[in-house]
Amino acid sequence: MTASATIEFKTHGDGDIVNLTERIQTAVGESGIRDGIVTVCAIGSTAAVTTIEYEPGLKRDLPALMQRLIPAGVPYEHDATWGDGNGYAHLRSALIGTSFTTAVESGRAVLGTWQQIVFLEFDNRPRSRQVRVQLVGE
Amino acid sequence: MTASATIEFKTHGDGDIVNLTERIQTAVGESGIRDGIVTVCAIGSTAAVTTIEYEPGLKRDLPALMQRLIPAGVPYEHDATWGDGNGYAHLRSALIGTSFTTAVESGRAVLGTWQQIVFLEFDNRPRSRQVRVQLVGE
Amino acid sequence: MTASATIEFKTHGDGDIVNLTERIQTAVGESGIRDGIVTVCAIGSTAAVTTIEYEPGLKRDLPALMQRLIPAGVPYEHDATWGDGNGYAHLRSALIGTSFTTAVESGRAVLGTWQQIVFLEFDNRPRSRQVRVQLVGE
Numbered sequence: 001m002t003a004s005a006t007i008e009f010k011t012h013g014d015g016d017i018v019n020l021t022e023r024i025q026t027a028v029g030e031s032g033i034r035d036g037i038v039t040v041c042a043i044g045s046t047a048a049v050t051t052i053e054y055e056p057g058l059k060r061d062l063p064a065l066m067q068r069l070i071p072a073g074v075p076y077e078h079d080a081t082w083g084d085g086n087g088y089a090h091l092r093s094a095l096i097g098t099s100f101t102t103a104v105e106s107g108r109a110v111l112g113t114w115q116q117i118v119f120l121e122f123d124n125r126p127r128s129r130q131v132r133v134q135l136v137g138e
Numbered sequence: 139m140t141a142s143a144t145i146e147f148k149t150h151g152d153g154d155i156v157n158l159t160e161r162i163q164t165a166v167g168e169s170g171i172r173d174g175i176v177t178v179c180a181i182g183s184t185a186a187v188t189t190i191e192y193e194p195g196l197k198r199d200l201p202a203l204m205q206r207l208i209p210a211g212v213p214y215e216h217d218a219t220w221g222d223g224n225g226y227a228h229l230r231s232a233l234i235g236t237s238f239t240t241a242v243e244s245g246r247a248v249l250g251t252w253q254q255i256v257f258l259e260f261d262n263r264p265r266s267r268q269v270r271v272q273l274v275g276e
Numbered sequence: 277m278t279a280s281a282t283i284e285f286k287t288h289g290d291g292d293i294v295n296l297t298e299r300i301q302t303a304v305g306e307s308g309i310r311d312g313i314v315t316v317c318a319i320g321s322t323a324a325v326t327t328i329e330y331e332p333g334l335k336r337d338l339p340a341l342m343q344r345l346i347p348a349g350v351p352y353e354h355d356a357t358w359g360d361g362n363g364y365a366h367l368r369s370a371l372i373g374t375s376f377t378t379a380v381e382s383g384r385a386v387l388g389t390w391q392q393i394v395f396l397e398f399d400n401r402p403r404s405r406q407v408r409v410q411l412v413g414e
Contacts (some may be wrong), residue, residue: 153282163361169352173278173280174278174410174412175313175315175377175412187369188371189321189356189369189370189375190321190332190366190367190369190370191366191372193354193355193357193358194353195358195363196353196354196366198353199354199363200365202353203346203367203371207345219390234370235373238373238374238375239360239375239377240408241317241408241410242313245281248317248408249319250320252320252321253321253358254321256370274313275278276277276278276364
């Protein structure tokens with residue numbers, strides 16, 4: 001059995017972290033699949049999906065880390081190709097990854113208590129975003 | 139068809155790397171699923187799951203890399219929220235990721251010869267940990 | 277229902293980025309699975325699989341980033357174990373990850389327009405590589 005849902009939302013641009021956990025749990029619950037696997041995929045190449053404790057401190061720490069490891073505002077070859085100035089965003093996306101997969105048990109995605117599924121916006125402008133939630137199981 | 143198992147173990151705190159490969163292969167073998175997908179998920183937000191060659195040199199190199207990229211012992215906003223001093227551990231977890239997925243073929247998880255599935259403990263104290271192994275296939 | 281395919285190719289060593297997207301879409305299309313999940317797994321411990329916009333600028337930016345975060349040409353404990361000088365490659369692989377999973381919809385892997393699935397070669401010599409494409413769905 002398979003099921004899918006699309007979650008749509010708007011972001012404020014680089015540094016925005018969107019907590020998708022409740023919308024994903026709703027999609028899993030409505031899918032009718034009780035046991036199996038759920039994959040959460042960002043559709044795009046300037047964002048990421050990962051897990052983190054969604055609290056105010058880490059919401060500042062994670063963008064600061066990204067800026068330290070892969071700074072915006074310095075030249076990248078990508079920017080010479082397109083002139084859109086978001087080379088840093090593509091690199092962050094490739095580093096962290098655009099997909100997260102976990103188990104489904106009793107109609108819920110399996111996560112730790114302080115482990116939320118988050119969408120990380122890296123692009124240098126507000127975006128309308130889609131995340132695909134795909135389930136396989138029974 | 140779906141199947142799952144939970145692997146439980148204790149860690150020694152930050153820097154501990156636990157080779158889960160044999161326990162995962164046993165769980166896959168006992169599942170009755172011969173072909174499909176297996177997902178290995180750390181339950182928690184201060185650890186990670188990835189693959190690496192599990193040998194003594196890399197067991198020292200990987201914690202050293204983590205300390206260089208996301209040092210412990212420096213202030214993070216997270217630590218101001220909770221006072222637990224493990225902000226670095228949450229950030230490392232979000233960067234590396236808490237889940238690994240691969241194919242199952244003939245009742246075995248598909249891996250390279252020197253590619254082991256490992257649990258990375260980042261938290262600043264010994265922990266009791268659970269990893270979920272979830273299969274979907276036939 | 278499950279299906280799988282193996283993609284084989286040669287790389288030129290560290291810095292080589294192989295765009296697997298079309299071969300993966302062909303494998304998905306030929307699998308007969310219309311809806312479900314596809315996992316793409318690098319078989320090995322000195323390479324990675326991720327998504328990025330496959331364009332000439334980022335093809336230079338991503339190896340440059342890797343060299344900045346985890347340089348080749350400096351000593352790692354791994355190199356003392358085996359003497360093969362590719363400790364940096366194992367660490368990059370563990371950081372980025374060796375597997376990517378996304379949804380399958382209407383017989384296609386779900387991706388953004390500028391989001392390609394790529395294989396990242398990190399090893400310090402040309403390699404013959406295998407990537408497993410595994411599907412579960414209906």
